[in-house]
Amino acid sequence: MSNKKFTKLVLLFCLFFNFTFLVNAQTTSIIKGYDIYLNPYKGNDTNAGTKESPLKTLNEAAKRVNKASDGGAITVYLSSGIYGMNETADFNPVNYKFTKANRLIIRAEILPDDISWNPSDMPVLISTMSFSVEKDDKGQVTGSQNFGILIQNSxxxxxxLRILGEPVHENPSKGMLIRNYPIVWEGKDLEDLRITQCLFLGDKFAIPNHLGVLANGKALEVDHCVFYGVKDAVVMWKNPVSNSSMHHNLIINSYGGIVWTWSATNDFKFYSNVISNANVLWILDKDEKESFLIENSIIVGYNSYVNKGGGAHGFGENANPEKLKVSKDVILKKEGKLEIIEDQTDKFYLHIKSGTLGSNLGAGLFTK
Structure with missing residues (x-):
């Protein structure tokens, strides 16, 4: 064989090898999905979105996810820092398929269970966006709203994440309400959303956090979250919400309703939660169709035990207390409060003080 023919064969082999490698690599990336990295200080929304070249905003990450096709897991990593949400991060990947095993994950780079974690590592999301205007039948403005993270997939x-509200005047005039919804799950035939190890913070006067999680879908799980000073924690609001749960959450100083089960079915599980200084513990749908069970929880200090109906502008009226069943392992006290760690340098900042009432249930950001 001549040297010229040999050289051609080598070149053809190399081209074939490279093509095969690229095809396999692309196939693998579809199976395994890919990662998107964010950094609010070093990032730029024209970057590639890799760890070395991160994006700046969560809404740009949503746009990248929405352009994806095929399927596989996608993880969006947020480094520590402050993310100003000047528009909704709308995740709506219509040409991409997620499964229970291969999920869309939006998470902090460092999680609470990591040995090196401390509260200052949490990415902070704060809304700075405009509000849509709402009018009644007479055309009078009754309020406005906006969404922080909007999930439209299963x-x-x-x-x-550390999730704040928006620095607005929530009640600018009588009958008018301005509200921010940090996490909204909305769409048709949705299933399987988990909100875990997130810290929802608000102040009704300075930075109202109207509602932590507004959900419309089956198999909702909210666990190991802290809701501190948030008006309403979780609302299940449309279509039958089956196979859902709230567990190991710490909810302090709520000035609205803790959990709204308007659309939840009676298999909703509520256990190992710790609640203190609540306005309304539970709000049923106006027809009181379902009954629910509270298990292995501690509830100290509340104004109203269970209501029905209500909405954005109110908390309804007293409901039949028999609609809430309480197991023997529940501590329920109308008066009192729990002891909270307020030292910001403490790893357990805003958690129950060790050795005091409520500290033994494992409610809060840590799963280990």
């Missing part, structure tokens, strides 16, 4: 997880 099989998603949001983990390890």
């Amino acid at each position: 099989h998603a997880t949001i983990q390890g």
